[in-house]
Amino acid sequence: MLATGRVAKQKEISQSTRRVANKGKATVLALGKAFPSNVVSQENLVEEYLREIKCDDPSIKEKLQHLCKTTTVKTRYTVMSSETMQKYPELATEGSPTIKQRLEIANEAVVQMAYEASLACIKEWGRTVEDITHLVYVSSSEFRLPGGDLYLSAQLGLSNEVQRVLFYFLGCYGGVSGMRVAKDIAENNPGSRVLLTTSETMVLGFRPPNKARPYDLVGAALFGDGAAALIIGADPTESESPFMELHYALQQFLPGTHGVIDGRLSEEGISFKLGRELPQKIEDNIEEFCKKLVAKAGSGSLELNDLFWARSSRWTGHPERARDETGAETREVGMQQTGVDGLWERKQQHHLLHNGQSKR
């Protein structure tokens, strides 16, 4: 629905008021996504998860039910299914050394989702795989050498000279780091077209709930599996339809907070500790950070409510300014309509701000 709507709008716009992309600036040229086939409705999740994991503690059930309701997530897609549990019953046993089994499941599933998301993205882009010059591959759910970047390149039939970057184990900041690096590649290599793919499954972190680890329930209530892909490039050709410009990327760490999210790899898989104080730390710092970002973007007309982590130049409904090669403002480009995609982005932004995890 989303892709179809966007493509239709792109065609409509390119026939009338095609926006002039800023010269040399990275733009998003296409998007794709993919999910595993197992769909879990949030309403049934508690019963199914606790049954599979053989937990009948009423206080855990009650807390998980509460968390599942308040996350506002409706459905989730998971690689893990009842068939997986039948094949690998040891995954439900606390402390059992199962990293080998988990990687056996995850490595294959992660590349499969990355492949499907990339194919959807390339189809929307409309050019051929030979035109992809760089690949940025992001996952915290797969570990092997060679990495998923090579498996994906071979499966997609990319050139064997494609320039690859592999990001393993960045956790939740993997996707945005991938975008930042893809932007730099696109802007520093004229004519390049970067495929960015991120793919995750929670198979490595799946484990029975334990009262000593209440944060596990937050993960069980929030996290799902899936993949996303983008094509990023500067100076779009006539056949390409850019719909976002990656204007500026900023990163900042908060001193003394490195224990707030704690991820560890062990014989049992990955364990994530999500600090109770995490939402408050984000709330205390996000406004100042966003103000810095807006100031760096250098446009006095931008307000915080116009953006969060990305700004859609096509769908915001705000006048855009075009720039000539020296960066000087030249003229106002016609105002674009606010469409379904813009609203969807705004909803995503709202959800990211409030829950730290995007909603599907």
Ligand SMILES: CC(C)(COP(=O)(O)OP(=O)(O)OC[C@H]1O[C@@H](n2cnc3c(N)ncnc32)[C@H](O)[C@@H]1OP(=O)(O)O)[C@@H](O)C(=O)NCCC(=O)NCCSC(=O)/C=C/c1ccc(O)cc1
């Ligand atoms: C929507 C939540 C989950 C629930 O909100 P609520 O309904 O207002 O409920 P409470 O916050 O009051 O919490 C309900 C209960 O859960 C408990 N709880 C609540 N968070 C906690 C807690 N982190 N510890 C331990 N008890 C808690 C809380 O203490 C309370 O317990 P109790 O007083 O006994 O009823 C809200 O707490 C919330 O948004 N929390 C922050 C979410 C969060 O940490 N997001 C994850 C960021 S990290 C990330 O996204 C990683 C991505 C990733 C990417 C790739 C990978 O491969 C792997 C990972």
